[in-house]
Amino acid sequence: MELPLYEKIYLDLLNQIETEQLKPGDQLPTEKELANQYQVSRITSKKAVEKLVQIGAIERIRGRGSYVSKTIPDLGTLDAKSKSAQRDLPEEEPNGLIALIIPDFFKDSFGRSIMKNIEKRCAEKSYNLVVKLTYGSQEEEDEAINTMVQLGVKGILIYPVNGQHYTNSILRLVLEGFPLVLIDRYLKGIPVCSVYTDNKKAAQNLTEFLFIQGHDHIAFVSPPEEDTSSIEERIQGFQSAYLQKGIAVSPDLLLTEMFSTLPTFEKSDEFHEDLIKLRKFIEENSHVTAFIACEYEIASVLAHVLKSLGKSIPNDYAIACFDHPGWFYNDMIFTHIKQDEAAIAVTSVDLLLQQIKGESVPVKNMVEFTLVEGNTV
Template identity: 45%
Template structure:
């Protein structure tokens, strides 16, 4: 993949110059900034900048950065000047591009998914371009437009959390552009989706706690509205109570924790979440069991319990996609999603669409529960 991506970065910068977003003397994004923006290696971004410098499109000044080279005429003449300098590089081995848009990826979820998709794409002779949106609807819309301008043939998307669907994504679906959603689906929208049965998984976690003798069980999550993954997990939690004939206390459902969302990762929301959880623990001291929709929320809960001077051994915390400790043991009892299989299926279903084949709207990938000893 890395052999080809520098060409896409090259053309992206040229396009920004053509449309006037970058003008003579403007600073161009650094190797590090380009690598983070496009989800590529520093080697790839460095090569793109080197090619731009060789073509005279930019000027690289050691210790200061890269800048758009100065033209000798006005903006219209400058635009023609850049168009004449575009390097027309043939597609190597005839490979075509597919895109992957995701809010973020990390060790607990997303990294294995990405590796699987890269490998599967290469096996089908496609190059995969990755764009992270950091949970921003504007960035998601921009990513769709950017990948479209680069000529992708199909798109895999993990939509951001939110109350409204992205109009750009809906347009692609309605236009029958090859799209596969991964890790969630859009209610009422006929688009191929690959995901875990989160309702079943959350029900299993809740029943596990009930079997351990708990009846007062809380549910912690970011806002669930219009995020199928979280909605299904909340539903699975409630169904477990119904199945066992237990009363569900709605006050035990905290679904307003926003600190772990990518768009809030560097803000003050995480401190607000800790205060919310602290207040809950103090108000409902008898609650010792928690079903948590996200691993990072589970770790935050554990930190608050510890900060209150309480023993974690007195609590049962279960979640999704937990990491292991330094000894290779799970930190929490958790649902382990099969990211490798999800990635493989997402690419396979997209390639099937590109070949004109009919694909199912739903592809559910089996999960497993890992119990902390």
């Protein structure tokens, strides 16, 4: 098996000490300089230096740097042990910890399969998974990140809270080169590895499907889109489908004030408010015959309101959405975008493990989707 990058750097520096290219008392390059020299992250070069400290090959002097020890250990014995370790090395380090930080318990409609496949993939790679909830709070997210770093996790998977640009803790992890992957969305202006569905294309395809079915006036319903890339891109895809028909989207067709599905709000109060907003929107936009809901739970609330108004689905109104828990939840199967949760999970873990090994990874990683026809259009 191939050695991790930090192990290769460690062995190279050890060889330089053994051959006296680096002599006792010589100062080592800084971790930043080593990272640039070997084209790796600072955390990778740091791990290599820490291993040299552990065997006594170098010593650190606070405020001055790292120096080759004046009393060198038996490098021949160490080299033999390293070669033996290389022969027996597993694909990944065993018994390491990976953190998964999420806003709330994943829903059946989206996320539960992601969590299941993340745990499965971590187990396949001999890593243990530790999960922390943030309940949609940026403060809790900051605290969770700090806790996981102190716990000694090798890397962190984060499903960011809605409506954030970035937290200080995420920015710090990025600047330090700590292995990190964002799930379901990306953060603008922050070069951090992210894995998510091609939301713009998916929303455009869903809107075009409704156009083909004969609906000329389609509305979009979602939580607030500000600083939540997945919602923003779905709105962009919805608008793009209209523009393809040569029609500018009226702001009246966008209702982006649904709160009852967010983890930060009291469900009973916000659910009642959402019912009122939807009823008012339907009554004021009688020309609308189809809706795209940003998520399954909003589609369910919308269907409830339409039925309370004596409307039939799909005869009077069509509803399409993102994600669906399956037929066993309801005889109403929404036409929906099915995200590939297994691919999102496996890709996220694999990209995180590449970073743990010191490898560079792409920043934006989009996963394909499927449009599933139901009985609501």
